[in-house]
Amino acid sequence: MNHTVQAEIPYQLWQEAQTLVQQGWACSLQDIINEALHRYIESHQEILTEAFIQEDVEWGLHGKD
Numbered sequence: 736m737n738h739t740v741q742a743e744i745p746y747q748l749w750q751e752a753q754t755l756v757q758q759g760w761a762c763s764l765q766d767i768i769n770e771a772l773h774r775y776i777e778s779h780q781e782i783l784t785e786a787f788i789q790e791d792v793e794w795g796l797h798g799k800d
Contacts, residue, residue, distance in 0.1 A: 744752075752767050761767045 749764075752761075752764055755761045755767060756763060761770075
């Protein structure tokens with residue numbers, strides 16, 4: 736399932752991305768955005784996992800149902 740997102744991109748960044756598409760380094764701006772988002776999430780996955788574990792530990796030690 737795909738979702739549509741509307742975002743504001745700084746002009747210089749958009750221009751650089753368009754140049755990459757025009758030069759054939761990417762198929763589309765959407766491909767660039769998808770790859771960037773994927774890389775961002777992948778690079779922060781450890782931090783997110785750590786935060787979830789910490790929350791679970793806190794809940795296990797002090798949480799109430």
